[in-house]
Amino acid sequence: MATQTIDDLPTPALILDRAILRRNLKRMSERLLSAGVMLRPHLKTAKSVEIGRMAVEGHDGRITVSTLAEARYFADGGFNDILYGVGIIPSKLGAVTELRRRGVNLRIVTDNLSVAKAIAAAAKDGDTFSVFIEIDSGGGRAGLPFPALPGLLDIARVLHEVPGVDLAGVMTHAGHSYHQSTPDGIAAVAEQERLAIVTAAEKLREAGIPCPIVSAGSTPTAVHSRDFTGITEMRPGVYVFNDLDQEYIGACGAGDIALSVVASVIGHYPHRNQLLVDAGALALSKDISAQEFQPKVGYGTIADPPAAGMAVIECSQEHGFVAADDPLPYGNLPIGARVRILPNHACITAAAYDRYYVVDSDLDGGRSVVDVYDRINGW
Amino acid sequence: MATQTIDDLPTPALILDRAILRRNLKRMSERLLSAGVMLRPHLKTAKSVEIGRMAVEGHDGRITVSTLAEARYFADGGFNDILYGVGIIPSKLGAVTELRRRGVNLRIVTDNLSVAKAIAAAAKDGDTFSVFIEIDSGGGRAGLPFPALPGLLDIARVLHEVPGVDLAGVMTHAGHSYHQSTPDGIAAVAEQERLAIVTAAEKLREAGIPCPIVSAGSTPTAVHSRDFTGITEMRPGVYVFNDLDQEYIGACGAGDIALSVVASVIGHYPHRNQLLVDAGALALSKDISAQEFQPKVGYGTIADPPAAGMAVIECSQEHGFVAADDPLPYGNLPIGARVRILPNHACITAAAYDRYYVVDSDLDGGRSVVDVYDRINGW
Known part of the structure; x- marks a missing residue:
């Protein structure tokens, strides 16, 4: 059979240029490795096991997902350190437990004391959880707003004090980086993001609560950040493909x-x-x-x-x-x-x-x- | 097992209220039956065989679809008079023929002389086609613009003169009805729609070319039209569910x-x-x-x-x-x-x-x- 070309496909169809994909992945991976930061790519963009495997090359295989369907799919694909990056609710803990019992370290996120208590209660039945506390570094979506960080220590203590719960660390996403269109403007947002998440981590440590992972990242801030001090991992997503929005804000060429x-x-x-x-x-x-x-x-x-x-x-x-x-x-x-x-x-x-x-x-x-x-x- | 309620579903999930659906379907069906117009619902909204079957009750089962995937799906579901309402291109004629050989009267649409010639050429191999000529009644999307209707007779003659081609009629969609928000405004668009499509049909008939089906329709014009004279079928789509857009323009309550x-x-x-x-x-x-x-x-x-x-x-x-x-x-x-x-x-x-x-x-x-x-x- 003759090779199929894009002129043979039924239209509309989605086309992925592997050469560009590989360059995008390599550039981000090398940038973060040279900064001493691990990459936990957000696979909500690609939603593909093949692309996920390419994205984590040279790193330790940790990834981010945005739905439980993605979590199950990537777990089936062999990934075993998965952050489900949307605020968890008690009714979804059963699905989380199901994956964790299969040996997948599916990690969850909260910014809410009542949810932290529900997680702690669920852990008492013998199941374990790994939890990040979400911080709002200025984007105004989810997370405890910086600089007040209201309730941070209360939530952390509830999670830290339960044997079955691993308080994995703190995480943030500087969504407001998408509204800057210069390297300087994005770098300023990146510094806000860094300051917020590192401050949250320090506040936990000062209270005697371990905070091993300090997780930040959007594609623009990962590309234009000038200082990663204190950040342990970044979670860019759209960099795998890029798009016209990323081009116009200057996060890609x-x-x-x-x-x-x-x-x-x-x-x-x-x-x-x-x-x-x-x-x-x-x-x-x-x-x-x-x-x-x-x-x-x-x-x-x-x-x-x-x-x-x-x-x-x-x-x-x-x-x-x-x-x-x-x-x-x-x-x-x-x-x-x-x-x-x-x-x-x-x-x-x-x-x-x-x-x-x-x-x-x-x-x-x-x-x-x-x-x-x-x-x-x-x- | 206990009955599942919407509180048990994984979220987000899509909910359909059957009672409201049935009222919407009944209202449209009765309105068109009383006007002596057949209903060819546009199932691009519902994309569901179950809903399609309910929608054509009391009519003769003709439907409209917007993709070849829908055409195959509804053909598998037993529908056999299907209008694929997006301008056909020569490379898609093979997929059309495949369904027609199964006995499904999959009808296609064009407004282009070169495409009409390609259809005529394809029909010479023994396959048949049923074709509508598309008219732009003012929405400015696809179709020959009214009132000039440039090329209408040329396209019609190419299709009419080939034994394997059934020139089914003319069709239009008054998409500009979505930008009116009063019954009078929508009724005025409906009258434009009617005038354009009936004029096109008359122009064909005056030239000795039969035009059995005169097809129009959007949900707003189907709801607020005050005169269907000369129209033989309407193709509303979103009326099956309605939405906030339809509510704000006054096409539903x-x-x-x-x-x-x-x-x-x-x-x-x-x-x-x-x-x-x-x-x-x-x-x-x-x-x-x-x-x-x-x-x-x-x-x-x-x-x-x-x-x-x-x-x-x-x-x-x-x-x-x-x-x-x-x-x-x-x-x-x-x-x-x-x-x-x-x-x-x-x-x-x-x-x-x-x-x-x-x-x-x-x-x-x-x-x-x-x-x-x-x-x-x-x-």
Whole structure:
């Protein structure tokens, strides 16, 4: 059978460039190793065992996940130090225990005293838990807000005093790094992130409570941080693929986006200088985060565009509206022609697909499908 | 085993209220039957054989789909008059033929002369096709723009003159009805839609080309149209569930939303009058269409809220940020409490899930899970 190329795939389909992926993984791994920081990649972006294994090369195999479905999937794939990075609730402890009884060190997160007490109570039945306390380093999502860190010692003591509970450490995520667009701006957020999490760790240690892991990280802060002192691990996620949002905030270069959606041209509308592709809201997602710094990005730009400024400017469920600054070259883009669309936000776009068609731009410009990786969706 | 309730489900999960669904289906079916118009529901919203069967009760079983995966799924479910409503391209004709050889009348759509010629060429090999010509009645998505209808007769002649091709008729979708928020405004769009599609049909007939099916429809125009003269079938989709967008534009009432996402409270943040739920961008989608008429809807509002104006105002991948006009009643919403979130845009929210947990508000207020319906995603 002839080699399959991206021109043979049913569209829309998700394309992963392995050459770019490997460069992204290597760059982050080397950066953190040279800083003496372990990498616990957040696999909520990739959701793929194959990519996870590549991501932890040179490190000790620890990972982060965002759902219990991911935890089970990566445990089945042989990972055994997994941080479930979304605040735990008592009704999910049974699923955690199920995995831990299989020998997987599935670690959980809380910022709430009542939950800490529920974990402690559950541990009394003989089961064990490994728990991080979450700190809000300024992003305003989850965690005890810095600098007050209200209740930190109360929560820590409840967890520390129960024999079956391992208080693994403290963790934070500087989500506000996504709203900076200069290296200096991101570095300033990274320093806030570091200060918050190291302060929380020190506060525990001063109270006589061990805090072995000090966990931080987003892709932008991992890329632009100038000081990792006191941090033991970083948890970047989207760096594995990168996307237009990461490019516009300066966390990656234009050639570092490994993910794209291949779509077919399905309609020509010269009276409005537009064409339609068969990738719409479901194939691209309606995430427009990159528009914060580049409004013309729409729902994604066209890779290797035959006209300047080609982007998907609007979507309905299965239709993407492509427009451009230049007149569209319809002759070069006949009905059925393929275009690749770079994602606005890779994590959300990828979630529409159950597999990656893997190409390699170092081999033949990325035309042939050299592998297929699966991924886990849902909860 | 005890009956499962929505409090027992892993969260986030997709909940469908069968009582509301049945009322929505009945209302639309009766409205169209009384107008003498056949219903070809657009099952891109439900993507479920069970719901599809309920939707066509009293009609002749014709349906609309938006992907080839849906076409195969509904064909497997026994449907045999299926309109694939997204512009066809030559490379997809093989998949169409495969289903047609199984005896399914899978009908396709084009607005392009080169595609019409490709269909005609493919039909010369002995295979047959059934084709609609798409008309743009003002929405500015796909179709020949009205009133010029450029190329209509050329395309029609190519299709009509080939023995293996059935020129089924003309179709349009008044997507611009979604941007009106009064019955009069929607009725005016419905009249544009009707005028465009009936004119196209007449133009064909005047040229001696039969045009048996005159197909229009969106949920808003199906609800508020005041004249169906000349239209033979309507293709509403989201009416099966309705959503906040449909409510705000006046295409349904507040009690007509059959779909919701059940989520768990995972964090309390009284210093900013917020809490977090475990339904974020992937569980709710980042579709914010309803914000056109109600900015405070965010990514969805809370059903039966214990405080006024509760909505998911922001999302990260797995975190939803809930805020309210009133101070949040944390005591009534402890960590682990369940809330149901009404979708901003039902079609896009539902696509994140592989099943519906069916409840029935006429039986016990919608607490017990009375059935599970599957759905088809992807392409």
